[in-house]
Amino acid sequence: MSEENNREPEGTPASADPAAESKDTASEAAAPKEPAPSAADEAPAPPPARRVETDEEKAARRKAALEAREAAKAAAAQAAAQAAQAGTEGRAAAKAADGEGGSSEEEQSPKPPSPSQPRLDRVVALLRELVSEDAVEEAYINEANDHLPTIVVKNEHWLKAAQLFRSHEEMNCGYLRNLSGVDYETYMEVVYYPLNMDRRETYCLKVRSDREQPSIDSVTPIWETANWNEREVYDLLGIEFPGHPDLRRIMMPDDWVGHPLRKDYVPLDPEV
Amino acid sequence: MIRTEELLLNVGPQHPSTHGVFRIIVKIDGEVITEATPVMGYLHRGTEKLAENLNFTQIIPYTDRMDYVSAMTNNYVLCHAVEKMMGLEIPERAEFMRLIVMEMQRVASHLVWWGTYLLDIGALSPFLYAFSDRERILGLFNELCGARLTYNYMRVGGVKWDAPDGWIDRVRTFVKDMYNRLDEYHNLVSGNEIFLSRIKGIGQYDAQTAIDYGLSGANLRCTGVQWDLRKAEPYSLYDRFQFDVPVGKNGDCFDRYEIRMAEITQSLRILEQALEQFPGEGETMGKVPRVIRPPAGEIYVRIESPRGEIGCHIVSKGKAEPYRLKFRRPSFVNLQILPKLLVGESMTNLVTILGGIDIVLGEVDC
Numbered sequence: 001m002s003e004e005n006n007r008e009p010e011g012t013p014a015s016a017d018p019a020a021e022s023k024d025t026a027s028e029a030a031a032p033k034e035p036a037p038s039a040a041d042e043a044p045a046p047p048p049a050r051r052v053e054t055d056e057e058k059a060a061r062r063k064a065a066l067e068a069r070e071a072a073k074a075a076a077a078q079a080a081a082q083a084a085q086a087g088t089e090g091r092a093a094a095k096a097a098d099g100e101g102g103s104s105e106e107e108q109s110p111k112p113p114s115p116s117q118p119r120l121d122r123v124v125a126l127l128r129e130l131v132s133e134d135a136v137e138e139a140y141i142n143e144a145n146d147h148l149p150t151i152v153v154k155n156e157h158w159l160k161a162a163q164l165f166r167s168h169e170e171m172n173c174g175y176l177r178n179l180s181g182v183d184y185e186t187y188m189e190v191v192y193y194p195l196n197m198d199r200r201e202t203y204c205l206k207v208r209s210d211r212e213q214p215s216i217d218s219v220t221p222i223w224e225t226a227n228w229n230e231r232e233v234y235d236l237l238g239i240e241f242p243g244h245p246d247l248r249r250i251m252m253p254d255d256w257v258g259h260p261l262r263k264d265y266v267p268l269d270p271e272v
Numbered sequence: 273m274i275r276t277e278e279l280l281l282n283v284g285p286q287h288p289s290t291h292g293v294f295r296i297i298v299k300i301d302g303e304v305i306t307e308a309t310p311v312m313g314y315l316h317r318g319t320e321k322l323a324e325n326l327n328f329t330q331i332i333p334y335t336d337r338m339d340y341v342s343a344m345t346n347n348y349v350l351c352h353a354v355e356k357m358m359g360l361e362i363p364e365r366a367e368f369m370r371l372i373v374m375e376m377q378r379v380a381s382h383l384v385w386w387g388t389y390l391l392d393i394g395a396l397s398p399f400l401y402a403f404s405d406r407e408r409i410l411g412l413f414n415e416l417c418g419a420r421l422t423y424n425y426m427r428v429g430g431v432k433w434d435a436p437d438g439w440i441d442r443v444r445t446f447v448k449d450m451y452n453r454l455d456e457y458h459n460l461v462s463g464n465e466i467f468l469s470r471i472k473g474i475g476q477y478d479a480q481t482a483i484d485y486g487l488s489g490a491n492l493r494c495t496g497v498q499w500d501l502r503k504a505e506p507y508s509l510y511d512r513f514q515f516d517v518p519v520g521k522n523g524d525c526f527d528r529y530e531i532r533m534a535e536i537t538q539s540l541r542i543l544e545q546a547l548e549q550f551p552g553e554g555e556t557m558g559k560v561p562r563v564i565r566p567p568a569g570e571i572y573v574r575i576e577s578p579r580g581e582i583g584c585h586i587v588s589k590g591k592a593e594p595y596r597l598k599f600r601r602p603s604f605v606n607l608q609i610l611p612k613l614l615v616g617e618s619m620t621n622l623v624t625i626l627g628g629i630d631i632v633l634g635e636v637d638c
Binding site for chain 1: 320357
């Protein structure tokens with residue numbers, strides 16, 4: 001039953017939709033849901049109505065998206081104008097606006113000033129002041145994710161930056177909630193989500209590394225919880241973590257060849 | 273003269289007390305553990321890799337199989353993440369259905385823990401009590417979606433099936449009965465002297481250690497840290513209900529036990545209120561595009577599962593399949609503290625401490 005439900009008719013042309021829809025509802029109605037005969041009887045009727053609504057909605061959404069995009073463009077222009085006067089603050093905003101150029105994150109919230117923007121600016125200033133002038137590669141607000149301040153930290157300054165996040169009173173992030181690695185095909189990236197529990201503030205920190213010899217300083221000495229997480233990233237993506245106390249595979253067998261989550265991974269034995 | 277020698281002992285991967293295929297290599301000196309090395313991966317199925325070639329609706333059944341005693345919360349974290357990325361509106365009735373099944377799932381999950389934990393410690397009958405009550409929840413879920421364990425119930429935008437006639441009333445009856453059963457449980461176990469001497473002061477750690485190790489759920493709250501994502505970062509409809517977050521103070525196995533038992537009561541409280549406010553009619557599926565394509569971007573969404581913070585990190589490139597999908601599994605993170613807790617303990621406490629952490633191997637290995 002679950003297989004039927006999961007079959008998403010992907011990329012079906014619009015004209016073929018009604019047929020697909022009725023087929024789906026048929027399978028739904030046939031689903032063994034014994035105690036509700038009334039629901040099963042009604043099932044075939046509503047879908048055409050819902051179909052029309054979806055189309056209308058689609059058009060409306062497109063229109064809204066277009067408007068939002070224009071608004072965002074205007075906001076970006078404004079921010080750029082401000083940047084000429086207002087140093088870092090404006091720079092970060094403008095970067096945020098054109099860094100995601102054309103992506104739908106802008107469609108969702110056309111309002112330019114994010115409530116997290118001051119927090120992001122403060123942290124970026126701190127990193128520049130206490131770690132290094134060029135420690136911050138990129139900084140923006142991830143609006144879809146509850147306006148999460150996102151900072152890309154330069155690889156060579158990562159360890160110092162992480163220490164700052166852990167111990168500086170401004171951030172004071174004692175809790176590392178998640179650590180994941182991503183293979184972007186041109187570079188590798190590790191994403192950290194440190195959290196300040198008292199103020200309930202989360203940050204997103206990213207560190208990038210070259211793809212051939214990926215290596216990022218281990219934060220296990222700073223956040224103990226990174227230990228197994230880094231081992232997992234090493235195992236599945238092949239990123240080295242110098243400074244890690246015990247870097248070996250954790251999920252795959254010790255004699256496994258390759259790192260499965262890399263985009264270019266080819267299994268040694270195709271039968272497996 | 274007695275000659276002593278260190279002994280290397282393999283516990284697992286097949287051992288009833290490891291709750292799955294988990295192996296731990298312990299070095300013991302007499303009865304005392306001097307070193308413990310967990311070995312996992314026996315249940316690694318590569319969910320994250322498989323997900324890169326599946327669309328989001330197809331990934332939902334895979335989440336069922338991660339934490340298989342709490343499939344509903346896993347369903348929810350994925351659907352919620354995708355909905356958030358796409359900015360979808362969820363009909364109220366659908367959200368209520370989700371919340372009700374999630375809280376029922378929490379009760380069921382804690383019952384499994386309670387039963388098997390006492391089994392580990394040597395009490396057989398509580399297991400039978402716990403599973404007979406859990407059976408009622410599974411029966412209700414079965415009525416709802418035709419599955420007892422891997423429900424595949426939620427969808428991006430709502431839930432797959434509406435509640436059948438009379439289902440809500442049956443849940444109401446269950447909640448009422450469960451309160452009485454809980455009293456019975458406490459009478460049966462909570463004051464038992466043998467039980468208390470087995471778990472009091474065992475596997476103790478403080479709040480700073482818990483935070484360093486990134487523990488979550490009862491493992492964190494037993495040290496006195498009031499951190500429940502349902503309260504701290506409310507999602508779904510949790511901000512509409514009255515409930516408490518039970519915390520301990522000693523950070524030992526006994527506190528973890530008490531918290532989990534208290535959490536069952538709190539879940540029942542939430543259920544009572546949710547059933548009271550349950551909208552009589554309405555859609556159970558929001559307006560969702562035919563093909564689910566989250567816009568390009570990145571998101572990290574977390575919710576409170578019975579075991580702690582379960583998170584979903586999605587990197588999307590605007591396609592129907594995720595570019596990268598990572599699950600933050602509370603069991604995996606919580607288990608990290610085990611070697612630290614075991615060193616210096618006696619062999620008999622190994623199972624007590626491991627059981628107290630409450631892991632599910634499907635989730636540890638993912």
